[in-house]
Amino acid sequence: MxxxxxxxxxxxxxxxxxxxxxxxxxxxxxxxxxxxxxxxxxxxxxxxxxxxxxxxxxxxxxxxxxxxxxxxxxxxxxxxxxxxxxxxxxxxxxxxxxxxxxxxxxxxxxxxxxxxxxxxxxxxxxxxxxxxxxxxxxxxxxxxxxxxxxxxxxxxxxxxxxxxxxxxxxxxxxxxxxxxxxxxxxxxxxxxxxxxxxIRAARAELRTASRRNVMSELVASLSHEINQPLGAILSNLGGLARLLTQGNPEPAMALEAVNNAIEDTKRTAEIVRRIRLMFKKHVEHKTSIDIGALVNEVVKLTAGEAAIRKISVQMEVSPPVRRVIGDHIELQQCVLNLLMNAFDAIAEAGSDRRGVTIKIAPEKTGWVGVSVCDSGAGIDPAVASRLFEPFVTTKSEGMGLGLLVTRSIVESHGGRIWATPNPDGGATFTFTLPVVERKRASVSRRAD
Incomplete structure (x- = not known):
C-alpha cells in the first residue's frame, strides 16, 4: 500500500x-x-x-x-x-x-x-x-x-x-x-x-483643388479669349448672309468671309483643346520639348487675362537654349501657376508698373532656367522661407497650393525652384529643367 x-x-x-x-x-x-x-x-x-x-x-x-x-x-x-x-x-x-x-x-x-x-x-x-x-x-x-x-x-x-x-x-x-x-x-x-x-488622398485632393482654383481664376480670361473668335465668326457669317440676300454681287468678299469664319472656328477649337489638355487627368509622359514654344502657348492662353488686368507680358529667349525633357502638360501647369501668381502680385500692389517678363536661358551645364519676373510688391519676409510649403500664401484670398504643386512638378523632373526679390521691386521665380542630349533632341525633331 x-x-x-x-x-x-x-x-x-x-x-x-x-x-x-x-x-x-x-x-x-x-x-x-x-x-x-x-x-x-x-x-x-x-x-x-x-x-x-x-x-x-x-x-x-x-x-x-x-x-x-x-x-x-x-x-x-x-x-x-x-x-x-x-x-x-x-x-x-x-x-x-x-x-x-x-x-x-x-x-x-x-x-x-x-x-x-x-x-x-x-x-x-x-x-x-x-x-x-x-x-x-x-x-x-x-x-x-x-x-x-x-x-x-x-x-x-x-x-x-x-x-x-x-x-x-x-x-x-x-x-x-x-x-x-x-x-x-x-x-x-x-x-x-x-x-x-x-495623406495620399489629401495630396490628391490638394492637386485637384489647385487646378480647380487656377481654373476659376481663368474663367474670365477664357471667356474673353473664346468670345473673340466667336464674335468674329458671327460677324463674318452676318456679312455673308447680307451678300447672299443681295444675290452675292461680290463673290471674292463672300469667299473671304467664309475662309475667315473657318479660321476663327479652328482657333476656337484649338483654345478648347489646349484647355482640356492642361486640366484633364493624364499619365505623365516625358518627351523632348521646345520650352520656348511651350511658354509661348501659356502666354497666348493668358493673353485675355493680361489684357483685362492691363498687364504687359514679355518673353526673352536666349539663342543657345536647347530642348528640355519633361511632361508637356505638367510644365504648362508650372508656367501657368507662376504667371497667374505674377498677375495677382501686380494687381494687389496697385502699382503703375504693370509688366511681367519671362526669361528662358541656359543655367549650369545640362540645364535650362525659366524665370518669371513681376513688378508687384515683392515677397513678404515673414513667409519668404516657407513659400513652397502647403497653405502658405501672400494672396489675400489665396489657398497656398499653387507653388506647392509647382515645386512638386519641378522636383519630379529633377530640377529645383526658388524665388528672389528684385532690386527695383517685385519678385522673380525661377525653375530649372534638364536639357535633352543633342543626339536625342535631333531624333525627336525629325520625328516631329
Missing amino acids: QRRATIGTIEPNRNRAARVGRERREVERFESLVGELSAAMARAPANAVDSEIESWLGKICRALDLDRSAVYERDAPGEPVRTTHIWRRANFPPFPRNYDPGKLVEKTTNWIMAGNQLTFSRPSDIPAELADARRFVERYGPKASAVIPMWAGGRVIGAASFGKFRSARQWPPEILDHLALAVRLFGSAIERKQSVTA
Missing part, C-alpha cells in the same frame, strides 16, 4: 512538472515570435501592412496550435465593425457567410470595443451576461478562444480573435500578455497605413 501511495503521489507531480515545462517553452517561443513580429511591422511599408498581418496571424496560430484567427476594424466610434483579415487552417470552418459581428454578436462586440477582453478555455467559461457570444459559440464553435481589443492612438480601433476548434486549451497570463502586445502592434501598423492613405 505504501508503495502504491508513493507511486500515486509521484506520477501527478511528474505530469504537472511536464505541463509547466511545456507551457514555459511555449511562452518563451511565443515571446521570441512577438519580438520578430514587432520588427516586421516596423519595417513593413504602408502598402504591405495588410499582407503582413495575414501572414503573422498564421504564424501566431501555428505557434500556439490554434485553428482560426481574424482581425476586425472600425473606422470611427459608432461605425460598423468589419472583418478585414482572416487566417484558418485547411479543412477548418470559415466564418459564417456575410459575417457581421456588430449584428450577430452585438452585445459582445460592443463590450470588446469598449476595451474588454474575452477569453474562455471551454464554452461554459463564457460569462452569462454575454449570452449572444454563448449562442454563437454553440452554433459555430470554437471550443476555446481569446478575443482581444486592438488599441491604437489611445483608442480601440478594432479587435483580434484567436480560436481552437479541436479541443479546449488554457490561456496562461503570459500568453495573453504577448497576444495583447501582438494585437497592439497590428493596431499601430493599421493606424500608420490609414495615416499614409489619408
Whole structure:
C-alpha cells in the first residue's frame, strides 16, 4: 500500500512538472515570435501592412496550435465593425457567410470595443451576461478562444480573435500578455497605413483643388479669349448672309468671309483643346520639348487675362537654349501657376508698373532656367522661407497650393525652384529643367 501511495503521489507531480515545462517553452517561443513580429511591422511599408498581418496571424496560430484567427476594424466610434483579415487552417470552418459581428454578436462586440477582453478555455467559461457570444459559440464553435481589443492612438480601433476548434486549451497570463502586445502592434501598423492613405488622398485632393482654383481664376480670361473668335465668326457669317440676300454681287468678299469664319472656328477649337489638355487627368509622359514654344502657348492662353488686368507680358529667349525633357502638360501647369501668381502680385500692389517678363536661358551645364519676373510688391519676409510649403500664401484670398504643386512638378523632373526679390521691386521665380542630349533632341525633331 505504501508503495502504491508513493507511486500515486509521484506520477501527478511528474505530469504537472511536464505541463509547466511545456507551457514555459511555449511562452518563451511565443515571446521570441512577438519580438520578430514587432520588427516586421516596423519595417513593413504602408502598402504591405495588410499582407503582413495575414501572414503573422498564421504564424501566431501555428505557434500556439490554434485553428482560426481574424482581425476586425472600425473606422470611427459608432461605425460598423468589419472583418478585414482572416487566417484558418485547411479543412477548418470559415466564418459564417456575410459575417457581421456588430449584428450577430452585438452585445459582445460592443463590450470588446469598449476595451474588454474575452477569453474562455471551454464554452461554459463564457460569462452569462454575454449570452449572444454563448449562442454563437454553440452554433459555430470554437471550443476555446481569446478575443482581444486592438488599441491604437489611445483608442480601440478594432479587435483580434484567436480560436481552437479541436479541443479546449488554457490561456496562461503570459500568453495573453504577448497576444495583447501582438494585437497592439497590428493596431499601430493599421493606424500608420490609414495615416499614409489619408495623406495620399489629401495630396490628391490638394492637386485637384489647385487646378480647380487656377481654373476659376481663368474663367474670365477664357471667356474673353473664346468670345473673340466667336464674335468674329458671327460677324463674318452676318456679312455673308447680307451678300447672299443681295444675290452675292461680290463673290471674292463672300469667299473671304467664309475662309475667315473657318479660321476663327479652328482657333476656337484649338483654345478648347489646349484647355482640356492642361486640366484633364493624364499619365505623365516625358518627351523632348521646345520650352520656348511651350511658354509661348501659356502666354497666348493668358493673353485675355493680361489684357483685362492691363498687364504687359514679355518673353526673352536666349539663342543657345536647347530642348528640355519633361511632361508637356505638367510644365504648362508650372508656367501657368507662376504667371497667374505674377498677375495677382501686380494687381494687389496697385502699382503703375504693370509688366511681367519671362526669361528662358541656359543655367549650369545640362540645364535650362525659366524665370518669371513681376513688378508687384515683392515677397513678404515673414513667409519668404516657407513659400513652397502647403497653405502658405501672400494672396489675400489665396489657398497656398499653387507653388506647392509647382515645386512638386519641378522636383519630379529633377530640377529645383526658388524665388528672389528684385532690386527695383517685385519678385522673380525661377525653375530649372534638364536639357535633352543633342543626339536625342535631333531624333525627336525629325520625328516631329
